[in-house]
Amino acid sequence: MNAAVNAAVNAAVDDAFVAELRSRSTAYWANHPFQRAMLAGRSTREQVRGFVANRWYYQKSLPQKDAAVIANCPVPEVRRHWAERLAYHDGPREGVGGLADWLRLCDAVGLDRDTVLDESTVVPGVRSAVDRYVAFCRTAHWTAGIASSLTELFAPDLMSQRIAAFRRHYPWIDASGLEYFEKRCVRAPKEASYALDVVLTYCATPERRAAACDALTRKCEVLWSMLDAIDDAYRAER
Numbered sequence: 001m002n003a004a005v006n007a008a009v010n011a012a013v014d015d016a017f018v019a020e021l022r023s024r025s026t027a028y029w030a031n032h033p034f035q036r037a038m039l040a041g042r043s044t045r046e047q048v049r050g051f052v053a054n055r056w057y058y059q060k061s062l063p064q065k066d067a068a069v070i071a072n073c074p075v076p077e078v079r080r081h082w083a084e085r086l087a088y089h090d091g092p093r094e095g096v097g098g099l100a101d102w103l104r105l106c107d108a109v110g111l112d113r114d115t116v117l118d119e120s121t122v123v124p125g126v127r128s129a130v131d132r133y134v135a136f137c138r139t140a141h142w143t144a145g146i147a148s149s150l151t152e153l154f155a156p157d158l159m160s161q162r163i164a165a166f167r168r169h170y171p172w173i174d175a176s177g178l179e180y181f182e183k184r185c186v187r188a189p190k191e192a193s194y195a196l197d198v199v200l201t202y203c204a205t206p207e208r209r210a211a212a213c214d215a216l217t218r219k220c221e222v223l224w225s226m227l228d229a230i231d232d233a234y235r236a237e238r
């Protein structure tokens with residue numbers, strides 16, 4: 001095979017891999033009935049608050065998940081880049097960064113901060129789903145850990161819809177709290193694009209690529225399980 005034919009074959013193989021990863025969007029939590037109801041303005045205050053308070057457990061676990069990916073990754077350039085994600089959520093100091101922005105969203109929906117931070121409203125199903133995500137990134141091959149973040153390919157569209165829905169249907173939410181999602185709409189596509197490049201570059205075998213696709217499915221299941229648990233806990237409120 002000459003070089004041009006080889007390059008064309010490799011590009012086609014990469015395209016098929018990316019298409020396979022993108023096809024996992026059908027299992028993304030944007031399609032969960034709880035999420036659909038929230039976007040359509042059919043959630044009660046307690047359900048919206050339940051989502052935000054429970055999601056805190058996901059937010060606070062992200063830096064530990066990213067630290068696990070870094071710990072397993074042998075490539076300095078990738079570690080350097082991935083460390084930015086960790087720094088983003090933790091922020092340079094108290095009160096600044098992704099976690100602080102999420103806590104401002106908690107304020108904006110009327111949650112008591114101490115109650116959010118003591119996690120007394122976190123339901124068991126959310127805790128175990130998130131813990132599963134962190135454990136997966138600790139134990140799986142580092143490229144699978146990175147692939148599991150690729151739900152961020154699907155997140156920007158959902159976050160834009162969520163911002164619009166919160167403004168339109170839930171006027172009791174202080175709009176300043178939406179800054180978390182506004183910032184993520186800019187950042188998530190960049191993070192997803194980098195993660196996709198890494199997965200394309202370092203998943204060099206069909207087995208690694210299959211494992212990356214499986215990791216993305218597992219991650220969709222984590223998010224879906226979170227919403228199952230939240231939906232269940234706040235069902236009586238509907």
Ligand SMILES: O=C(O)c1cc(C(=O)O)c2c(n1)C(=O)C(=O)c1cc(C(=O)O)[nH]c1-2
Pocket residue numbers: 062148149150151152154155158159184
């Ligand atoms: O609001 C959302 O629907 C949503 C979804 C996701 C996701 O798909 O995992 C993330 C975020 N937000 C997010 O804000 C975020 O920082 C984030 C990091 C990750 C990850 O797996 O590393 N996912 C997500």
